[in-house]
Amino acid sequence: MNHTGRAFWVDAPGRGVIRDVEVPAPGADEVLVRALYSGVSRGTETLVFRGGVPASQHTAMRAPFQEGDFPGPVKYGYLSVGVVEEGPASLAGRTVFCLFPHQTRYVVPASAVTPVPDGVPAERAVLAGTVETAVNALWDAAPLIGDRIAVVGGGMVGCSVAALLARFPGVRVQLVDADPSRADIAGKLGVGFAAPQEALGDCDLVVHASASEQGLARSLELLAAEGTVIELSWYGDRAVSLPLGEAFHSRRLTVRSSQVGTVSPARPGRTYADRLALALDLLADPALDALVTGESAFEDLPDLLPKLAAGEIPALCHRIRYGTGD
Numbered sequence: 001m002n003h004t005g006r007a008f009w010v011d012a013p014g015r016g017v018i019r020d021v022e023v024p025a026p027g028a029d030e031v032l033v034r035a036l037y038s039g040v041s042r043g044t045e046t047l048v049f050r051g052g053v054p055a056s057q058h059t060a061m062r063a064p065f066q067e068g069d070f071p072g073p074v075k076y077g078y079l080s081v082g083v084v085e086e087g088p089a090s091l092a093g094r095t096v097f098c099l100f101p102h103q104t105r106y107v108v109p110a111s112a113v114t115p116v117p118d119g120v121p122a123e124r125a126v127l128a129g130t131v132e133t134a135v136n137a138l139w140d141a142a143p144l145i146g147d148r149i150a151v152v153g154g155g156m157v158g159c160s161v162a163a164l165l166a167r168f169p170g171v172r173v174q175l176v177d178a179d180p181s182r183a184d185i186a187g188k189l190g191v192g193f194a195a196p197q198e199a200l201g202d203c204d205l206v207v208h209a210s211a212s213e214q215g216l217a218r219s220l221e222l223l224a225a226e227g228t229v230i231e232l233s234w235y236g237d238r239a240v241s242l243p244l245g246e247a248f249h250s251r252r253l254t255v256r257s258s259q260v261g262t263v264s265p266a267r268p269g270r271t272y273a274d275r276l277a278l279a280l281d282l283l284a285d286p287a288l289d290a291l292v293t294g295e296s297a298f299e300d301l302p303d304l305l306p307k308l309a310a311g312e313i314p315a316l317c318h319r320i321r322y323g324t325g326d
Contacts, residue, residue, distance in 0.1 A: 005105035013051025016302040031087030039079035039126035040318040046309040064099040077101035119284040132279035134160035139264035146170045153210030154182035156316040166190040188290035228254040295319040
């Protein structure tokens with residue numbers, strides 16, 4: 001039998017609505033998932049909400065189960081955790097993660113869900129997509145024991161990268177952000193913190209995730225000779241100037257992009273499924289709870305997104321809670 005559900009849509013730039021949706025009965029190789037939690041990735045989703053995805057990037061920015069098109073109406077999101085209500089015996093009753101938008105119930109291929117390990121609470125598992133981005137970035141960056149590393153930008157992605165780097169032996173890692181409130185989060189993650197003007201230099205590696213022109217320029221300044229900036233920021237429709245004069249060439253600096261849409265070529269043979277499973281395993285660490293900075297009910301999404309987009313609610317990952325009757 002078919003089911004009903006509710007989904008959050010960006011009806012037009014700056015305006016969100018919740019719509020009733022019909023959810024089909026799952027087929028033989030599909031699962032019906034009832035959402036428990038989802039996460040709002042503030043950077044990307046507020047960009048989508050305000051209609052800031054450039055036309056040239058409409059295809060590249062599509063989420064796996066997106067409906068509609070940019071700038072709207074569009075159903076967008078990719079951090080959903082739920083329980084399998086119907087499906088293969090190996091998945092029935094399991095808590096799973098799926099790259100699905102904010103919706104109370106949905107049907108997807110069984111291959112599109114990843115079981116959440118027993119040691120990872122469902123409410124923390126919404127971070128899997130962001131930790132997966134951090135895993136890919138560090139595969140690209142290939143940090144070495146003893147490296148001096150800065151992570152510039154204490155947003156959701158930057159903090160995830162810093163949290164994973166805290167596990168590396170012998171590294172000096174510092175989270176750099178203009179917002180002094182990020183110091184508390186850095187402390188919970190077990191990494192040092194500094195304002196941009198006070199950050200330690202002579203870095204072998206800088207991971208840039210501030211999505212600001214100033215942050216990228218400061219990242220280059222923090223490098224030692226032959227050092228590398230891994231650029232994780234997504235600038236959307238904004239043009240960015242990069243200072244390539246002065247000592248950029250004489251110090252032989254490198255700027256490399258990293259993007260989660262492709263598995264790092266530094267890990268040949270690894271699949272998207274391998275990378276996501278690893279991210280979920282890493283979420284057994286309770287320190288990562290520091291990345292969830294707020295929670296709201298699903299019904300509040302139309303009022304919540306404008307506040308997140310305007311910066312009225314400071315947030316890394318804002319968690320969405322679904323009712324038991326959804």
